[in-house]
Amino acid sequence: MPRACRFCHQSFEPSKFRPDQSVCSPPLCQRQGRAEYHRRKIDTDPVYAQVVIDSQKKWRDAHPDYPKTYRQSHAAAVERNRQMQVGRDAKRRAQFLVKNNLALDLKHCAAEVWLLGPAVRDLEKNNLAACKMFIFQPAAPGTDAPRPS
Numbered sequence: 001m002p003r004a005c006r007f008c009h010q011s012f013e014p015s016k017f018r019p020d021q022s023v024c025s026p027p028l029c030q031r032q033g034r035a036e037y038h039r040r041k042i043d044t045d046p047v048y049a050q051v052v053i054d055s056q057k058k059w060r061d062a063h064p065d066y067p068k069t070y071r072q073s074h075a076a077a078v079e080r081n082r083q084m085q086v087g088r089d090a091k092r093r094a095q096f097l098v099k100n101n102l103a104l105d106l107k108h109c110a111a112e113v114w115l116l117g118p119a120v121r122d123l124e125k126n127n128l129a130a131c132k133m134f135i136f137q138p139a140a141p142g143t144d145a146p147r148p149s
Contacts, residue, residue, distance in 0.1 A: 007032045 002011045005024040012024035023033040042049045071078050
């Protein structure tokens with residue numbers, strides 16, 4: 001009796017030796033099935049989870065230079081990780097601003113933006129510029145601002 005694979009949803013005939021088979025035989029589906037079993041086993045069996053942790057630590061101790069050599073030979077992965085980290089950092093800063101009550105009181109500012117320096121000619125139509133902004137709160141009206149001595 002044919003069944004549908006849990007991963008690729010293709011119809012397959014289960015093995016007569018494994019009548020409860022739920023994954024078809026192509027390597028991709030088999031790999032997904034093993035990975036799913038491994039994750040479930042780690043979640044449900046603390047002894048198995050500890051063995052996995054110990055095994056990973058043993059491998060890392062035996063190959064201490066692996067991260068360095070991997071980064072040297074996979075420049076695209078390094079750049080992708082760097083860009084993803086920039087995004088995570090920006091998100092973290094935005095979350096901090098959400099928690100900052102003063103930042104929720106921002107008003108529109110009709111400031112002009114001036115692009116200076118040699119990088120200006122590299123900007124396509126001057127429509128993208130990285131910037132940093134400093135916001136200074138003026139002294140209350142009628143009070144003298146403290147003067148440096």
